[in-house]
Amino acid sequence: MTQHEPDDSDERRRSIGSRRNPQTQQAILEAAEALLIEGGVAGFSIEAVARRARAGKPTIYRWWPNKTALLLEVYxxxxxxxxxxxxxxxxxxxxxxxxxxxxxxxxxxxxxxxxxxxxxxxxxxxxxxxxxxxxxxxxxxxxxxxxxxxxxxxxxxxxxxxxxxxxxxxxxxxxxxxxxxxxxxxxxxxxxxxxxxxxxxxxx
Amino acid sequence: MTQHEPDDSDERRRSIGSRRNPQTQQAILEAAEALLIEGGVAGFSIEAVARRARAGKPTIYRWWPNKTALLLEVYxxxxxxxxxxxxxxxxxxxxxxxxxxxxxxxxxxxxxxxxxxxxxxxxxxxxxxxxxxxxxxxxxxxxxxxxxxxxxxxxxxxxxxxxxxxxxxxxxxxxxxxxxxxxxxxxxxxxxxxxxxxxxxxxx
Known part of the structure; x- marks a missing residue:
């Protein structure tokens, strides 16, 4: 459960497995919210959220199975x-x-x-x-x-x-x-x- | 208004301009309905309707601006x-x-x-x-x-x-x-x- 996609940044927050890390979770939700406010739903992607929250995409997908699930929580x-x-x-x-x-x-x-x-x-x-x-x-x-x-x-x-x-x-x-x-x-x-x-x- | 896309079939019904030709219209709606019944919405396309109705795509687009408008009429x-x-x-x-x-x-x-x-x-x-x-x-x-x-x-x-x-x-x-x-x-x-x-x- 600690696998990550190859990653070219050293700054990403590391997940601690499948337990939700509240700090990382908060960062992801805030990044998602900011992206939505700035660019609406059209420019919204898990990729962009990951970049902004400095989280790995697999971390996001572990908690929200897809973009819509994450959008629904932010909404x-x-x-x-x-x-x-x-x-x-x-x-x-x-x-x-x-x-x-x-x-x-x-x-x-x-x-x-x-x-x-x-x-x-x-x-x-x-x-x-x-x-x-x-x-x-x-x-x-x-x-x-x-x-x-x-x-x-x-x-x-x-x-x-x-x-x-x-x-x-x-x-x-x-x-x-x-x-x-x-x-x-x-x-x-x-x-x-x-x-x-x-x-x-x-x-x- | 009688322009057609280049067409490799001689059998297509020809539109008589922007007036709706009831026979052609009927053929298009029946083809659309049959395609929907056979393949559901997933396989539905203007291309497939045109082929089945032997109508030109521009004829269909002249009466229904897009796939959804045609679907709505069939529905x-x-x-x-x-x-x-x-x-x-x-x-x-x-x-x-x-x-x-x-x-x-x-x-x-x-x-x-x-x-x-x-x-x-x-x-x-x-x-x-x-x-x-x-x-x-x-x-x-x-x-x-x-x-x-x-x-x-x-x-x-x-x-x-x-x-x-x-x-x-x-x-x-x-x-x-x-x-x-x-x-x-x-x-x-x-x-x-x-x-x-x-x-x-x-x-x-």
Whole structure:
């Protein structure tokens, strides 16, 4: 597990086998993040990350099986979780979640990075598995918005909080993947209203 | 507009300029469909379609700006629209829509084709525009499920039918893009229930 590719630099950090070295790991993630900010996803490569972090490519591949897995971790680190808005009203929490997520995707490079990750996951099984795992984690996290609503009696007890989170997240993904991130506060409220208030006429 | 690339076959159908020749168009779409069924999206190329349809590549490119645009039209032709289920009950219509769409994606090659199209749209502006237009058409179509519900008084009059369709479709896309197409009748009903019955506790 200590094999390295032939290496023309003496300055590289040496891995200590398959245990993750937190310092090296941190250096790799920071290098990856800096490269993404500077050049976007187009110029991003394991090669460039290795050079910048002064790490060996095999070290990187030992921890992240491919470029997409590394991108996903960097993407997640950068993400400001809008789950923690707690206005005490589910409709407002959902509208804020949407508004913040769309703005984060649109205003930072994060939307482009995530679009790339989703695209990669359609042709690469390792990326697909990483995205699937990430999606499950996010549903559990975002589900908290709805769990809070159940706990304070605002939502019905038989609501599936993770399913509600999945519906919300699917809406956001489709907007991102079709390049329609502009959302006004009014539109976000209408989405939230239709998601949580139900569509049925009174008495149905 | 009658220029062709040099061509080593005498048998190719000749285009009559930029007007679409319905017979040639039909031959191209049928060739594309047959190739997709035989070899999936991996072996699909404009070159192979041209050969099989005995059409010139420039003829194909005149009508479909790239491979993804052609794929999208073939994908759409194959699709059995599950919008026309009209059980008279919105929850059942939505559950059926989901169940049919997931089964169509999973059981035919259509899911793989659509995943490819979405992935391409993340890196190619022409594909992105084609997908955006297709999405808008689908929202209008799928919106009819909800419009019917409004018309028969089952849904509130202030429901945005296309937005409801978008929420439904976003959910389905995310399932497809994360490879989770297995959906039981019970799960489809729960999704439909949460989408249309609302999540709020009685009296809120």
């Amino acid at each position: 997640h680190r950068q993400k400001v979780a809008p789950v923690h808005n707690d206005t005490g009203k589910i409709e407002t929490d959902v509208a804020l979640f949407l508004t913040h997520l769309m703005a984060h995707w649109g205003n930072t490079g994060a939307g482009q990075v995530f679009r790339f990750i989703v695209a990669e996951a359609q042709r690469d099984a390792v990326a697909a598995e990483a995205l699937r795992r990430y999606g499950a984690e996010r549903r559990a996290q975002t589900g908290k918005i709805f769990t809070r609503g159940i706990e304070r009696g605002e939502l019905r007890g038989d609501v599936d909080a993770e399913l509600a989170a999945e519906i919300l997240s699917g809406f956001a993904w489709q907007r991102l993947l079709t390049g329609r991130l502009q959302i006004s506060a009014e539109e976000a409220s209408q989405v939230a209203r239709q998601m949580v208030r139900g569509l049925l006429a009174p008495g149905r | 759409h032709r194959q699709k059995v629209a599950p919008v026309h289920n009209d059980t008279g009950k919105i929850e059942t219509d939505v559950a059926l829509f989901l169940t049919h769409l997931m089964a169509h994606w999973g059981n035919t090659g259509a899911g793989q084709v659509f995943r490819f199209i979405v992935a391409e749209a993340q890196r190619d502006a022409v594909a992105a525009e084609a997908l955006r237009r297709y999405g808008a058409e689908r929202r209008a179509q799928t919106g009819k499920i909800f419009t019917r519900g409004i018309e028969r008084g089952e849904l509130r009059g202030d429901v945005d039918a296309e937005l409801a369709a978008e929420i439904l479709s976003g959910f389905a896309w995310q399932r497809l893009l994360t490879g989770r197409l297995q959906i039981s009748a019970e799960e489809a009903s729960q999704v439909a229930r949460q989408m249309v019955r609302g999540l709020l506790a009685p009296g809120r």
